[in-house]
Amino acid sequence: MSEFAASTTMLNDAVAGVLTRMTGGIIATMLLASVITGLGLVPVLFADVLGYVLIFLPAIMSLYLVWRGETMDVEQIKFWFFGFAAAMGASLSVLFAAFTTASVVQALVCTTVSFGAVAGWGYFTKRSLEGLGPWLMAGVIGLVVAALLNVFLGSSVMQLVINVLTVVIFLALTAYDMNRIRDEFWLVDHDSLERLQWFGALSLYINFINIFAALLQLTGDRE
16 A cells, blocks of 8 residues: 555544544434433423523533643543533523424434535545635624624524524535644644544534534424
């Protein structure tokens, strides 16, 4: 086997590890959201202040990772990743309770197909998508600001626009992240590989969940 072929094989294996970790997080999230909804716990968990805690907990955990991520070892990152997936599952249970099971499944399938298509393009294209990074981050910040503003406005039209832009921006982020992960793994040393796999899995996981939640609200039928 040539050196290039061997390197390509190692790259593919490394990226497969990212996707496996991401998939594990998604499965954990979906299962927990389904269990909470199936047991009828949503009205109990979201009746008072605890509901706000559960809704904003994933965002708080994300900020903690930005602050402390570089100091965490692999085992801590792994524990944090699945803790984050669980927190997201609890938060998403509100949507699972609000929409029909068929709508949830439909949104999940549509997310998987669209996510897979843009991720594949980002991975296999020979173009560098690095220049999109600042624009996409600005888009995400704009979405967060708009979502917080709409908490007070309660505009259904604004929510529709936010959901559409969420799908577009996070699909673009998926292509960007896969492109970035591919380029980083060409250069990473063996000791840093697993850390990068977990952080790469987290980036893709967040993209997937945001696309799923937005598509569910755009296309789903309410209970």
